[in-house]
Amino acid sequence: MKLNNIRDVLAVAKAGSIRAASRELGITQPSMTRSIRDTENELGLPLFTRHAHGVTLTDMGRLFVRRATAIQSELQHIFEEIDQSQGRYIGEVSVAMSAAASIALMPTILNDFQKRYPQATLKFTEGLFHPIEADIFSGEIDFFVGPLFEKANTTSLLVEKLFDNMRIVIARKGHPLAGATKLEELSGAHWIRPSFSHLHDAADFDAMFERAGLPSPEIILQSRSAMMTLLAVANSNLLTILPIQWLDFMPAGEQIVSINLNETLPAAPVCIVHRGDLPLTPLAERFCDLTRKAGLNYGRRLAKHKQENETG
Amino acid sequence: MKLNNIRDVLAVAKAGSIRAASRELGITQPSMTRSIRDTENELGLPLFTRHAHGVTLTDMGRLFVRRATAIQSELQHIFEEIDQSQGRYIGEVSVAMSAAASIALMPTILNDFQKRYPQATLKFTEGLFHPIEADIFSGEIDFFVGPLFEKANTTSLLVEKLFDNMRIVIARKGHPLAGATKLEELSGAHWIRPSFSHLHDAADFDAMFERAGLPSPEIILQSRSAMMTLLAVANSNLLTILPIQWLDFMPAGEQIVSINLNETLPAAPVCIVHRGDLPLTPLAERFCDLTRKAGLNYGRRLAKHKQENETG
DNA sequence: CCATAAAGATACATAATAGGCATCGATATG
DNA sequence: CATATCGATGCCTATTATGTATCTTTATGG
Numbered sequence A, B: 001m002k003l004n005n006i007r008d009v010l011a012v013a014k015a016g017s018i019r020a021a022s023r024e025l026g027i028t029q030p031s032m033t034r035s036i037r038d039t040e041n042e043l044g045l046p047l048f049t050r051h052a053h054g055v056t057l058t059d060m061g062r063l064f065v066r067r068a069t070a071i072q073s074e075l076q077h078i079f080e081e082i083d084q085s086q087g088r089y090i091g092e093v094s095v096a097m098s099a100a101a102s103i104a105l106m107p108t109i110l111n112d113f114q115k116r117y118p119q120a121t122l123k124f125t126e127g128l129f130h131p132i133e134a135d136i137f138s139g140e141i142d143f144f145v146g147p148l149f150e151k152a153n154t155t156s157l158l159v160e161k162l163f164d165n166m167r168i169v170i171a172r173k174g175h176p177l178a179g180a181t182k183l184e185e186l187s188g189a190h191w192i193r194p195s196f197s198h199l200h201d202a203a204d205f206d207a208m209f210e211r212a213g214l215p216s217p218e219i220i221l222q223s224r225s226a227m228m229t230l231l232a233v234a235n236s237n238l239l240t241i242l243p244i245q246w247l248d249f250m251p252a253g254e255q256i257v258s259i260n261l262n263e264t265l266p267a268a269p270v271c272i273v274h275r276g277d278l279p280l281t282p283l284a285e286r287f288c289d290l291t292r293k294a295g296l297n298y299g300r301r302l303a304k305h306k307q308e309n310e311t312g
Numbered sequence C: 001c002c003a004t005a006a007a008g009a010t011a012c013a014t015a016a017t018a019g020g021c022a023t024c025g026a027t028a029t030g
Numbered sequence D: 001c002a003t004a005t006c007g008a009t010g011c012c013t014a015t016t017a018t019g020t021a022t023c024t025t026t027a028t029g030g
Helices: A003-015 A018-025 A029-043 A059-085 A099-116 A129-138 A201-211 A226-234 A244-248 A282-311 B003-015 B018-025 B029-043 B059-085 B099-116 B129-138 B201-211 B226-234 B244-248 B282-311
Strands: A048-051 A054-057 A092-097 A121-126 A143-147 A157-172 A190-194 A218-223 A239-243 A256-259 A265-275 B048-051 B054-057 B092-097 B121-126 B143-147 B157-172 B190-194 B218-223 B239-243 B256-259 B265-275
Touching: A003 A018, A003 A029, A003 A059, A018 A029, A018 A054, A029 B059, A054 A059, A059 A099, A059 B029, A059 B059, A092 A099, A092 A129, A092 A282, A099 A121, A099 A143, A099 A244, A099 A265, A099 A282, A129 A143, A129 A265, A143 A282, A157 A226, A157 A244, A157 A282, A190 A201, A190 A226, A201 A265, A218 A226, A226 A239, A226 A256, A239 A244, A265 A282, B003 B018, B003 B029, B003 B059, B018 B029, B018 B054, B054 B059, B059 B099, B092 B099, B092 B129, B092 B282, B099 B121, B099 B143, B099 B244, B099 B265, B099 B282, B129 B143, B129 B265, B143 B282, B157 B226, B157 B244, B157 B282, B190 B201, B190 B226, B201 B265, B218 B226, B226 B239, B226 B256, B239 B244, B265 B282
Parallel strands: A092 A121, A092 A143, A190 A218, A190 A239, B092 B121, B092 B143, B190 B218, B190 B239
Antiparallel strands: A048 A054, A143 A265, A157 A239, A157 A256, A157 A265, B048 B054, B143 B265, B157 B239, B157 B256, B157 B265
């Protein structure tokens, strides 16, 4: 019996299915299946009954969960108690994230973070790297999470890739080109070009069409706000390309759909960036860990999603 | 944080030194040192203060121990609860052990066994393999632990070696030859030959002298009882050779000493023997596990002891 | 009624780690 | 001052936790 087994049984019990639990924890389903099976073997009886859609606890399972919960809670108390007695993790951590990164990661991170460090304060800034670079150097902001287009130009910046990102074409519901499967079919449309980073956006936007051997698209509107972009898309026949994360956060509700192209539109990889010459505060270090974990997990799912999209 | 870390911290806290704790648990001292250090690193502060002779808990260490104890206890409850709800481990296990094996292993085994299976009954028989072989086949005895001279003659017997054993020469305190360092110096003495196994003892006893190029010793007394042998040794100038374990259990108290020869007198390896065609009952399986663990651990210490004796 | 999606199981490969072995330096104690 | 005892370190191996790829089964929606 290992602590992961306990963690896993509790996760499955809560999630109601092995797959869902493995997603929650950021481990793979086979690993989770084995962890559960090993635990059951060690105890010599099943903790869950398997159905076609998920699993349910057996009576013994419920017994196990009660004790296991106590163990997990004691374990958490150990860390809390020691952290607080040391005065660690009382303070604030200040992060900057791109909108896409925060859509992808913040729900997960925030949940864990508040649960584990209830006395901590989080200062959150939405933005891209360039505008906040100075704040990182001044120490105003502990670290940045988001797309990084070029290599770091200073040796004192530590860059850690979390995942390769992708973009999608977005249109209003009922758009005449909504059924397109190739970028070529969209070459006649009018576009909104989101423009956040002052330097690369234009070239980057055109590059996607170049790669497909197409002429530069016709840009009708440049927008510095993703919100505004979505609103415009919802109320016109304009198309735009945004990081895929915006699918999960659609302020325009049901009025917007993505156009599922066969080809994948790449995007700059999402990275963690912070100063390399100064260590992060303990609290920032923990937040960074959570971000790293959530980012790698998200990246795995995104890669799988992309692969399914390309083969299917 | 792993469960072993918790186990190890608790063991060290109880034992008062890293080495003592590692001995208790049957793991090596470096492993224990690392386990403690890793835990301290993970928490970011020391749990123990190191002294030249052992370690003591820090304040934070005491805090940790309180929670950790709860975790370990909950864990134990999980197994107890499930075992008892299944009606497992309520019953009896019947083992036969040689005297030497029981001296070496029973204190450890019995302690663990009673703590973990309080509802179980243990039927213990002292003896060697031959007299009880039939009982093993009849199912009367679950398994045997002790020296095995020949290979198993039936395919249905599973033999598992626990450790290579050794013997020592025993004399009364103040015996004129007590300071001998070579078997040769004892060749003129008179001997008691313990004789338990009807077949091999005589040949086996002489063989030790043959290996040293000496004539067969002069046997004055044959004894089928180790007790009787020890009594005779204590009250005469007779010498005898017994498994080294008897050193740890000296019924004749202070009247008997071992003669520390430079050469090592081998003994038949101590093994676990049980039927291979029938599975052990769950309870016997657990007892067998405890025996195996204790046996391997004891074997390691014995080997180290022997090595030190030969080099030093 | 069939196609599909979602679930759990299996087989194989790899990366992380617990543990063992040999050895060292430090420190009380006889 | 010698020695036994203790904790620390470096290196290696066996175990195991996890990932990747693939399969079978079973509800479910068109």
